[in-house]
Amino acid sequence: MNAVAERWHEHKAASWSPFHQQKVIDRWRTHIQPKVGHVPVRSITAEMLWDRVIKPIQEAGKRESANRVRHALLSMMTFAEDLGLIPNGLNPARELNGRGRRESRPLLSALDLDSARTLLRSVEAAQGKRTSKLALRFAAVTAAAPESVCTSQWSQFAWLDTRSAVWRMPLPSGGHFMHPLSRQACEVLQSARAIGGHTSLVFPVAQSSHQPLSESALVRLSGRGSIRALETVHIWRHVFRHVMSGKHPDRLALVSACLGAEKAEGITCGCSDPGLDERRSFMQEYADLLVDGFPPSRAVISGGMHGSGRP
Template sequence: MKLSDVTLRRVKATDKPQKFADGGGLYLYVAPTGGKLWRMDYRFEGKRKTLSFGAYPAVGLKDARARREEAKGQIAAGIDPGAHKKAAKEAARADTDSAFEIVAREWFDRQKDGWAESHAGKIMARLERDIFPVVGGRPVRDITAPMLLEALRRIESRGAVDTAHRALQTCGQVFRYAIATGRAEHNIAADLKGALPPVRGGHFASVKEPAAVGGLLRAIDAYTGNVIVRAALRIAPYVLVRPVELRRAEWAEFNLDANEWRIPATRMKMRELHIVPLARQVREILAELHQYTGGGRYLFPSMRANTATISDVTLLAALRRLGYGKDEMTVHGFRSMASTLLNEKGYNRDWIEKQLAHGERDTVRASYNFAQYLPERRKMMHEWADYLDELRGQSLSGTKV
């Protein structure tokens, strides 16, 4: 007799397993513990096998019968329904394991130890905000160029063209990792070359004309805002470091007897210990600043809490307060300002690049190269500081102020 919903609702567990048949090999297995499972016995290639369809009542009688008929159809077609179900599960699991977000996070975990914390944070934030919502759940091998371009267009639409290019670069690295791990065969990010508009400018806005640099330095000296912010702006032109490296500077990193600032590899973008020779002008500023923050960890602590540092926005706002628009000067612009003028003055390009920490990407070599060109760089940095003082003392017409 075939089963009915009424019969199924009345079924009670006993101290022994029970089977309630519905025909065609389908039956409800009732365990002593109370579990009710749909099963189907069948024969394939002369062997007796059992197929599971799920638990009652989550899988109702009607659904169980439909699955039985589907299985019978597979058997008639020469397909083992049990093997087919297992293969489908494995395929679904493979799709999950090869989802872009899973692959990207796996790639990120393998790479992040070689990056500065701030750099790693920016990469993951970019993926989570802009890429994962569009293609994160799709298997890497199924993502097409138009799909990825859709995510990039969303970034571009808010005016962040440079961010879109950086996101595309990151996606290309994820695809290459997917290929290496057997989860993709083609880097579709490479197919999008030329699909995004070029980044305008290509560099952070900065003052580069010598006379204008002098005006900027005088404006910073005249800044009447927070003394900590003023000190950060005064030091920035002399040290050539990235804004985040400057803002998070710690007193313990400075050796004034050796006239140098050693930024640990953990704080550097390239994960390489970086030495900044300190000119006399920087030491004088540090001596003044020490009166305000020397008792704490950071040179430039936040005005809200000593456990945090001032933000890039704070420094940027100070430049705006001095009258420099976003197309004229940025905090990062102090680096390009120095790079341009030092190259124009004929200093060895390798010395400049090393001092800008644009250096070695090979972490093994980098561990030995942090002091490369150090005597030359010390001389260059001291002469650079004196040159800035010279510019500070000139008017726009070139005469002394």
């Protein structure tokens, strides 16, 4: 399987960001290669993948990691199937779907606006590093993908002191998606700048560090809230879709546009995009609803980690 994995990495590398590529390689080396890397791809079974790879990760309490490894295995084995290395229809990774997952998993639609506000309040009141709390609030008010939040750099932001504040989110295929920022998002960035040291990253793991926060750090932080966080790093994107679709059932296309649907269609939104102002108004309405009455982020992080002065 080692040879298949190497060809799969080479095939996918062009469409991955350097950060995502390194994450995939780390998962392969940590969770997959030691267990089944030496096994010929035709000899791999669903039971082997489950018993040796997925089950141990789940039993360690790392359900999100297990899901990501499951997805990587499916992509890798499908690639092998397309190459004719395993018979069509006999992809063992497909048999992993649904295995070991909880039957009574919370519904995404169950996290309404009031529940989302309660979750965010409880997380911000709990122990946690200041940078992680800022990243979580930024993810909440922007409804951006966690990977984009964690790896964001100061060079990607423009006009933060004006009503035209925007985030130039890089696309894997090149170009940028122009994501308009609300007043609350800009306020989080101001707080991040105050504690971020001299790093190019907005949310580094530590002051003056060049290593970005991990998505799992945001999941762990969300899990400290009084409401059990959904087992997904995309929780705030689901909240945005649920809240704004409910308030504006006739504007579903705009909801999707705010979440970056243009990226999937190969369209890059620029400053001249006629829908930019409309999306900006939508994002501001959502941020006002979500954090209305919340203390500013600088107040939330003023104490840092309880009993610790670390960032």
